[in-house]
Amino acid sequence: MRKARKRKHNPHIPTHIDQAALPAAVYFDHRKGAGLWYTSHMDENGKQRRRNIAPADVSLAELHRIMEESSNVDRGTLRYICQQFHLSDRFKKLAPKTRDDYCYSRDVLLNIPTKLGVPLGDLTVRKFSPALVQRIVDRLADEGTPSKAAHALRYLRRVLQWGRNRGFLDVNPALGIEAPIERKRRRLPAHQVLEDLLDRARAFGRLARNEKGGCPEYLAYVMEISYLCRLRGIETITLTDAHELPEGVMTNRRKGSRDNIVRWTPRLRAAWDGAKAYRAQVWERRATAIPIRADRRYIVVASHGGPLRKSSLDTAWQRFIKSSIEDGTITAEQRFGIHDLKRRGITDTVGNRADKQEASGHRDESMMDVYDLSLPLVNPSAD
Template sequence: MARGRKRKFKPDLPAHIDQAALPRGIYWEENRWYVLVDVPGRRRPRKRTVAYADALLSELHAIVEAQKSPDTVGSLEYVCRKFRESTDYKALKPGTREDYDHHGEIACRYVLKDGALLGALPVDRMTVPGVQRLVEAIARGREASPGHDAVAPRPSTANHVLRFLRMLFNWGIRMGYCTKNPAQGVRQAKEKKDAKMPERQPFALVLAFAKERAALPLHSKGACPPYMPAVMVLAYNARLRGMEVTDLTDAHALKRGIRCNRLKGSRDNVTRWNDEMRWAWRWLRDYRAKRQDAHKRPIPLRPELRPLLVTQTGTPLARSTLKTAWQRLITAAIEANVITAAERFALHGLKHRGITDTRGGRSAKQDAAGHISPQMTDLYDHEEMEVDPPSAREDDELAFDDALETW
């Protein structure tokens, strides 16, 4: 393999650098070390600064190696991979692992201005301002540009990425894969407090519409997945997220109610049965038996291995499939003039509706939702509290009556 011509001696290079041992692909200019990176939409490569005058020769070699493989020791991609191999990761619930994988991928695949991937950057070279710019960029979205498609603003996703990075770097410090947490001190993106909670009438109309469309033959025009009405009933009555509904198995059905395994730090609890929940559970169970029997699916003996929600082929229903089915249903309801576009609501809004409709005070709603803190319940409870006026003392009431007589 040809190594190219020998480097010329440069007197302005740092004196502690052996110029003959410099790695290929790194250059010196105006008190900085840089590499050339190809950027989509540009004819010439862009100079990307990777180090300054105090960098050691060993560090320059490590930087060049990092450009070749994003999985170099110490890079963001490397720390993410090590975390996925750890016992801490394997002890997490499947939903949490899926959430971490998704937002870790967003961070690692993020393209910097010079065309490099953030995953190739060593964690110890990341800074608080750099992570803050990452959060702001994801929250703001990206307009269409050469080599890139437009991306809608995603403040919620930006905050999820930030929380993942904070956790990842703290873990990396404990395990010795990095020495600092550049995500600590970064401010979260401001999210719109729009729960998209349905009013009672639009909720009832969409539920009736779902039952009507679910009764149509599969794949016929206007039909929606048969399981959708039951999903809406469980999400509202048990105050569940959509992904928590897809995680339900036969092991969650108890004599006294449904055991709700809640994600994102909430406490698990048991929601007592009512007639609607019994109907939804029996319908989903019977539908599963029909679809599995039609496709000759084996039935696991252990109840925790028997998911309640299945597709028409009898396989477990994926979270992404439920999200897509919901968007099609709510869009069809708007097109059929069942609700207006302004009344559109999210599947997660049914959890808001269920918590808001829960009887009792704030403490009862917090227990029903499994929230750790009252602040979280405040985000889900949209009911206006009715309070009594302060009780007046007896002598104040007499004085008030006397004043009325003089008037």
């Protein structure tokens, strides 16, 4: 354990403590009650975090013991490997939502109790077996949370593979584990429900933000464009003037889907021009500098004039749906997500499954089982 640098005398430290003999990185906070001892460290995001370690009346020998135990971390435990993974560049390059999901899964796994009387995070990963990992996944799924179990398994599989590639363990016991069956949420909003919510979004979008039931004006345009162009929410809010072509709207699909051009219709043109008119109002009100490049001019903008973030769209949508349920526009059973507008749009596309697959941009025909929920009209087997 490294020696502490010479400290200045702190009059608030209890008199029974020899300040010259304090271990490094241990500090005393006198502002809370009788005071307490704490230490600090850097988390996986590079931010300094505080950890309280002892009350004010603890002895100097106890402080040294606490710091020695914290410095002599077992490099073979799951907790240590997770810590190193979260400090790695591989983790820092992940998308923010993926990092948040991994942090949640890490906390779930590390705190699982075991028969040894210690949490799972304190066990040595070299002693992990596929049977142990399967029991953990099955236990989480049996608790009624198969989605949590699936997320935990994906995280554990990735962390252990990262650790295996860096010599922390020889074999990844999470490979080949049976994943729990997650509940499928393939919601298809009814046409009347969609029309009612569109009318409400148009009406309440004109209200001030502090008025009851008010919602962002851009919400109606996002709904229309997502439905008509069969787009995800993130694909809609990242459309720019560069995607506006004489023939129609050129899509910017994610996850390997093929782009296509959605032909102009009066309804699509009205939604597109409405979003641009709202953008012009916001830019004028905020005195926003208009980007010269067409691919920097987003069709849908936030109330501050800048690009609309996906997290902001999700928050606005949840508030909109909650208020719609409260005022009776829809029932709780009729609620759906932004992504379900894509499913409604694909289902409503005229033509056979091949036509719908081409319109949606999906490369795999099996995705039609997920997004096309229409019932085909067929002839009887005999006249």
